[in-house]
Amino acid sequence: MVRRSHLVDCGYTQNDIRAALTSGELERIRYGWYAQPGAHAGVTAAVRSGATVTCVSALSFAGVWSPVWFDKLHDVVHARRTEYREQRTLPLQPNVHICANVDRDARPCRFALDAIEDALISATFCQPFEWLVVLFESVLHLQRLPRRRLEELFGSGSSRAARALAVSSEQSESGAESLLQLGLRRRRVRFRQQVRIDRDRVDSLIGDRLVVEVDGEQFHSSSESFEADRARDRRLIAAGYIVVRVTYWQVMSDLDAVLDDICRIVQRGDHLFPRR
Ligand SMILES: [Zn+2]
Structure with a gap:
């Protein structure tokens, strides 16, 4: 384009x-x-509508983990209109969703696709709290913007974006991991992320010994990682840890069931080493 x-x-x-x-x-x-x-058909539709691709769609193009990946079947492109009044009269294509943009004039639309900063600003008008956390965590983890810059853009006051940024960490390695951490926090389950246990590093550790691992979308794509993961599970279980492995799709489509089961383990006290 x-x-x-x-x-x-x-x-x-x-x-x-x-x-x-x-x-x-x-x-x-x-x-x-x-x-x-x-x-790209979505970008073409946005430009035909006099708009710039932004929000989760632009972030997805930039490699940031976004709900578009989960929602791609709906094939809707998030966009904002350009600064030119006459272009706002162009008919909106059916697969283009215009995100709210109260400060549109402060952010001229010179390109077909927004860069990460503008895309994130659009997302703060459009996305719920959980997804803002996912987006911030992905941007931080991938080191696409430093936390300092995100704080300049979103960090002040008590806005939804500021609250989402305050709970976002650099440590989540995928969107599914971000959503799981948010769920655990909602259920008031305390956890630590990216914990080293002997020679292994685990996604989350609850209490002394409950390890929760989130398998990525491409899990099992290589037999090498399958072998490595199974060997690590074996070492952890032998050392007295409980390993719960959940998949991307389980987190995305059935998070409550995942959290219910984790909470049952915690309520029994099985996340703590037995006291002798
Ligand atoms: Zn949007």
């Missing part, structure tokens, strides 16, 4: 652009905007 002004800046003439349109190398999406064949 490219703006006409960018093509001109790169030295293309009016004739070059006309020739590319005739040959099918470029398609005109709206006034001043062109796409190459195979451009």
Whole structure:
């Protein structure tokens, strides 16, 4: 997706652009905007609607873990309208969702896709508290923005974004892990993340000995990691730990059942080493 002004800046003439349109190398999406064949349908729809892709959709393109990955079947692109009033009259394409943007004029839409900072700002208007935590934790874990910058953008006051940032850590390695930690916190179960036990490092440790591991989406993609995980479980169990392994889909689709079972173990006191 490219703006006409960018093509001109790169030295293309009016004739070059006309020739590319005739040959099918470029398609005109709206006034001043062109796409190459195979451009992402969602981005194309947003630009056709006079909008910029933002929020969870832009974050997903940037490799940040976002609910779009879970929700992709719905195929909706989150977008914000450009600063140009006349473009706001363009018909909204059916798969484009405009996120609330009260400070739209402070954030001009020069590109088809928002960078991480603007995408996060849009998300604070659109996403519930839990997903804000997931997004912040993913950005922090992937080191896409330093915490200091996030605090400048969102950290002050008692807004939902400030509260979400305050509970976000760098340690969650996936969105599913973030959601599980939030669930544990809601149930007032105390845990530590990324704990080293002898030669192994575990996702979460509850009490003395209850280890909770969240398998990633691509779990079992390599037999090497399958072997390594099983060997680690064996070492931990031999040392007296209880290992609970939950999958990405269990966290995403049945978190309450996962939390109920963890709470049953804690209520029995099995998360503590027996006192002799
Ligand atoms: Zn949104």
